[in-house]
Amino acid sequence: MKRNLCHRLLALALIAVPGMGQSVQPQRDLNITPVAGGFLVENDSEHGARGMWCAAGRHAQTIGATSPKQRIYVAEARTPGLGQRNAVAFTLDPSGLATQPAFLVGASFRQTGSSMSVQHALSICHALRGAGR
Template sequence: MKCLLICGAVALLGAGPVAAQSFKAQNGVVVVPVTGGFLVEGGAGLGARGMWCAAADYAQQVIGARAPQRLYVAEPLQKGRRGVTFTLDANGETRTPVTIVGLTVRNKGANMGIGHAIGFCADHKLLRSGGRP
């Protein structure tokens, strides 16, 4: 019994740092900090808009960023990658204005304001409610 308690405690302690590093955005998409920014994993079937929403939610809730700040695609979605890396730091980025949201996560340097991106979180709320406001 003593071994079971010790093993359980060790397992919980080992899982703590991993769980503390990830963030589940309001649309259910997982975001994890990485070198140079934060990785938005997948998109939970919500596409680019879901990724921008998750990035903005993470930037506000975890980093403390404000609506006028801009999010930048640091590492775009590519074949074989599991998500998109976003950053708040424009240094070294070739800034590309967002024109068609669906394509933006495939373009390094694509950017938009956090206030704009957080607006995409309403998509998830509409889908969850069956389209009823």
């Protein structure tokens, strides 16, 4: 009886292991479109603002943000409201923006000039992977 139970537990563990190693890659599922002065990240309905900041951080790296302290800025604010589905415009150039740190990730898209470092945005990617989503 004990042996049969051990075999069942081992089989369940082996089945569960492949799923545990999977990581979330929200930026791979999102469309990123270059625009004058920056880029658009489409809405991430699965991961919300965190997925969009993650995508912005990864894209910023690919377009030349070599310093982890480089900041990413919201170039155009969204209109407040539930169910916002429009893309968010980001830029690496703070010229002409009233910049401020993004304290509440979900509300950060409502204020032009909200920003976070590339390092912070990438840490959100790691948090998403750690959540097992």
